[in-house]
Amino acid sequence: MTIKDVAAYCGVAVSTVSRVLNNHPDVSPETRSRVLEAVDKLHYIPNNSARDLVMAPADTIGLVVRGAENPFYTPIIRTIEERCEEAGYTMVLHQIPVGADEISAGATLVRSKRLKGLIFLGGRFDYSRAEGDAIGIPFVCCTNTNQFGDLDKSVYSSVSIDDYAEGYKATKLLIDHGHTKIAVLLDSVRDHSISELRYAGYRQALVDAGIPLDEDLVLETVDFTMSAAYARTLAALEARPDITAIFAVADSMAIAAMKALHNVGFSVPGACSVVAIDGIEISQYTIPTLTTLVQPQETLGEEAFKTLLDVIEGTAPNRHVRLETSLREGETLGKARS
């Protein structure tokens, strides 16, 4: 299939097809639409590298995802990709392991591809000024506020929930159901990321309710894998069978914790309640259904892209968007056993 076939099919000159494909103005609307229809119908692929070189990769956006194994990110990635497509941008996805440094990965991406902007999904919240400078193009932290870093708020954007407030809310739910032996299941209390913030909310909720912090009930897993969450919960239940509730900082960890509870014969929520934050699709189908604070995943993706586009196109300055969760009332929250 060549440009000549398209021209023959439409009964126009090759140069006319070329003008249509190159968006020249001197083609009648009817001819233009006839040619474009034929291009589609015949599956013609313009094979003009020089033109592609100039047109194609100009509007590329990088998406750096840390810990993409988490199904929580899937709808966010899909939404960002859809919005990119609609706006005529290409999305280049770069996934990095949980332990890797997304800023240097982002800087490398910027250096090796021609990017107009970057979105960081997941990751650390402590980018330094030097790291911010290393990016050198507009960027948005999605599900990340960078509140531990010293970046000037005006040099980047962020779109996320208020992790501290939501951690507080989840813990308060358990306290309101009479729980005092509340374990928190998280990556690390000093991960400079969501675990640390949600843990701070947990602590404050305990303080406000007059419940002393019990270090044994702080279950750190070192990573976000389900296998680590499972093993850590199992060990905690053996050491401290008086636990009556678990606040997991992520749905996936909560699902692993429920499996551990089940395997040691703790009924949920009879013997132990479980509350989480995220709201991934699959946690609607766990047995029992997980009670969780649902993040607006599509909206997070949409806002991240919209914010980035505004900054790239200069229609608005960097901004920091906070979104709310909504409680999905599942079946894992009950009164504390006495």
Place this chain on the structure above:
Amino acid sequence: MTIKDVAAYCGVAVSTVSRVLNNHPDVSPETRSRVLEAVDKLHYIPNNSARDLVMAPADTIGLVVRGAENPFYTPIIRTIEERCEEAGYTMVLHQIPVGADEISAGATLVRSKRLKGLIFLGGRFDYSRAEGDAIGIPFVCCTNTNQFGDLDKSVYSSVSIDDYAEGYKATKLLIDHGHTKIAVLLDSVRDHSISELRYAGYRQALVDAGIPLDEDLVLETVDFTMSAAYARTLAALEARPDITAIFAVADSMAIAAMKALHNVGFSVPGACSVVAIDGIEISQYTIPTLTTLVQPQETLGEEAFKTLLDVIEGTAPNRHVRLETSLREGETLGKARS
């Protein structure tokens, strides 16, 4: 941060830094490594669009994923992206809805970006010759064999399990446990994709065991969503409480079916066994643990990329790789109730 800062930091001329960045041969190894270290350390980003234009987007590979909501694809996408990175390629991800046509999406991608090759993840198995021609660059069908299409095997590659054989195997497992009232939960018996093939395996296993096909036990959901799988199972159990086993063509559908079984008071596997194909991480944590034929997800991604690279670089012709599943013995397979 400019090229001058890098030069000053290293104590070399600006032109030397430039030569290193442009891979000119006339720089000593020590100077080269000193400059590259400084570039990394100072987070210097070369700001030379002309050079980027020529160098950067040349080696781009497109990945078209249909139904990316399925967590089954996550490790495959991650693996392909990692291998691309290692080989110096950029991966452009394009996700399309389950109902969309990946071939025309792929052709558009090829037309609008400069791609060296394409990987289709998921999707139809019935590409026509014209559709194959429309791609115009090397492509690999991953988890897809295109066996319903009329493409010449030499014009594309594929990497997948043998869906027919694995459907047979899953059904045979249930038959060997004494089941005869075996429901099959799938998208559609005529989806020209994995459902149709795994269903054919199911039918053949029944035939070989002398069990007549019972149309009531063929549970079509029209799509791969968990909500549809849940609703369809619920309706089937009401209409046909004599069902003693379910073969779900995907883990995610099996998890939804288990929820439906639970909600109508069917114990698993006491009242009803469940067997699936896929082996996503989360199905290790369902209660009870899902018994499933695990696809080698990382290997699927690795083989897909390796095959594409061989074809792009001309080191090997198109090939068709079949991989085996391995049985994960969970807790959802039991003897048929009598």
